[in-house]
Amino acid sequence: MAINLSNLFNSINKNSKMGDFQDLDHIDGVSISTTCANLYSKNRDDLVMFYFRKGANHASVYTQSKLISENIRWNLKINKKKIKALLINTRNANAFTGKEGFKGLKILAENLSQELTQKQKIDEQKPEKIQPNEILFSCTGTIGEMFPTEKIKKNIPELIKKIKYTQNKYIWVKAALGILTTDLKPKLAMEECYIGNKLVKIYGIAKGSGMIFPNMATTLGFVFTDATISSSILKQLLKENIQKTFNAISCDGDTSTNDMVSIFATGEVSNSNLNSSKDNKLSDFNSSLFRVLLNLAKRVAADGEGASKFITIKVKNCKTESDAKKISFSIANSPLVKTAIAGEDPNWGRVIMAIGKANVNLNSKKLFIKFGDITIVENGKLATSYNEDEAANYMKEEKIDITVNLNSGKKEFTAYTMDLTKKYIEINSDYRT
């Protein structure tokens, strides 16, 4: 890439609507390579490989779509506890590409496993053969176009050549940039925490943009830790933490064929044995993992296609969490709410509309609505203190918080989304041209 990464890095870190992100650095057992396979017409990295020299335990959650991409189909067949590499390509979703699309992945897996076996032999004098079914794939981009197997295969030697056993903050940003499609900003997050008395790292990158609802959509999220955690415990931790993070964001109500969020544990830190995901020793790790996932998920929502504002919708004091979720997503997915926010119009009537259509029984007389700290509706009526100018002023902020209080229970849910702008239409009506 012909850009100055150091400058880019500083400008990203300064200008993010979501606040700065911390530097990701070296994490034992993870090697990152990126390259440009010319999948886009423009010159940018579009292939990213994560290589786990000692293997990694892993767990993933995938799209709920009934039409899944070929790489998801491939990954679902992987039954190895440890995998050796994850290869991510952009521009082509490898969805609805049929047998040829799946065969393409097989060719790539065979080639990549051979090349990695070779590399391992030279660098580490390890004779073990890496198998094709130790490779995971992640694809994102246009659906239904022929999968560019040959273009990708041609660039595998380059990816291998670039493997370094020590990572730095720049290679993480390159990886986060390399997996983007129409996103504008790379998304990175990190935490450090303890398992027993051992300090471990949790690093993550993500991509999002359109099709972000529900259950992740075109979201890709990859989280890495040097902790020693089994695949089954990783699976449990990921499933629990995804609900209020990646499954709490919405861009446009569309869902992709390719979603995946994965976690990889290299086991380089020898922490104490863990019995289950509920093991007390995991409590710090668990909350840190939640923060990494939430941080990434929020960055995905904030950078949703055409977004000019980041919107947090908290629905509280409901009878059930499901009620709270229905209402928060009804608001988060309402084009009328989202366009009003784009227009900086405190059109709270549309929030009422979205609450009403959520199919949740409620007592309108108990309803409270706030925009930021401004009470809009109290006891089901326009607040006596309501001042349109004050509300209009609040709508100029870049982060908009909407709080809905049903005063009928103790459950809550928070959804994250962005406004709906002309830019969204521009991006999506011109996507392929």
Next chain:
Amino acid sequence: MAINLSNLFNSINKNSKMGDFQDLDHIDGVSISTTCANLYSKNRDDLVMFYFRKGANHASVYTQSKLISENIRWNLKINKKKIKALLINTRNANAFTGKEGFKGLKILAENLSQELTQKQKIDEQKPEKIQPNEILFSCTGTIGEMFPTEKIKKNIPELIKKIKYTQNKYIWVKAALGILTTDLKPKLAMEECYIGNKLVKIYGIAKGSGMIFPNMATTLGFVFTDATISSSILKQLLKENIQKTFNAISCDGDTSTNDMVSIFATGEVSNSNLNSSKDNKLSDFNSSLFRVLLNLAKRVAADGEGASKFITIKVKNCKTESDAKKISFSIANSPLVKTAIAGEDPNWGRVIMAIGKANVNLNSKKLFIKFGDITIVENGKLATSYNEDEAANYMKEEKIDITVNLNSGKKEFTAYTMDLTKKYIEINSDYRT
């Protein structure tokens, strides 16, 4: 209104994307008045009254929202079999206006019923008093603003003054224009049909624009017939025919607090007695009513906010109608499909995405997709005959037909929608300013 209705009428009739509409004319027992109560800052009719001098049997279907407007609350309390008038105002939805909003309707109903009683006494020497609970209300516009009771009340004498007992095509267009909010075009439809050997008329007008899903949303639809049909039969006919007409359209997935579709029968034509909605003598009327409702519903979709294209989505050969409906609305409500169509991009991958996210089990190998007459997907793969240029050329049409064939059953559903354009964002981010 300072416009030449005759010119307007001709230009509307010539330019409609939905084809010409036929002239609505006189229908016995219906009187229409329209006036400008200055509810908008601009000079336009915003109050429309339908007066039924001999009363009318009636039936309505209303929004499914859990937060309904005050006029819907009023209408739901009406238990009179015959009503005397329907008053429609725009600009203000009378939703979330609380006790004051409801009280405003009471004041208007009392005033209007008195004035109509007076009118009846003078014109027809009828001594019967018209009651407030013989008046129905329909409101559309902004939610949560104080209901302009006084402004409307002041204009009731004008509405009364304008009552004529013979209608013509111009007054129907004025009525259809007077109920619009952000719609661009008046929506009218008509049929004539037989009940037994008696010719009867079915006339209808509608408004739509945003918030058009599901179950009608900000749609208002009013249908009038001179047939003699009981309110209970009208109710049954309306409920049956609404499913594949007004409940088959979607604009943006939003649902209003104010939706209502009503049918009124003046009983001026003495057709033979009817036993039930299944009475054989009603078969011609039933299919004519369906055509009127479908015609209006399509016009609503075609004039959805910012629409540049009218889209018909037919999903066929499904196991259940519910499956077909889920898939058709998943496509109809997908912002990514709708923006692609706005961009005239045959991005069929997004149709795949929308099918996949509909949560319907399907065999992708049996899937066929057509755009117009062009086969895009056959047996779950890109058609061998597929030619991107040909498809791109088709996307330039104003009417786009998408057919999805699951080849797994015999049920089908057709949804109607429009594309998603920058204009939609413009309309909805500037709505109140």
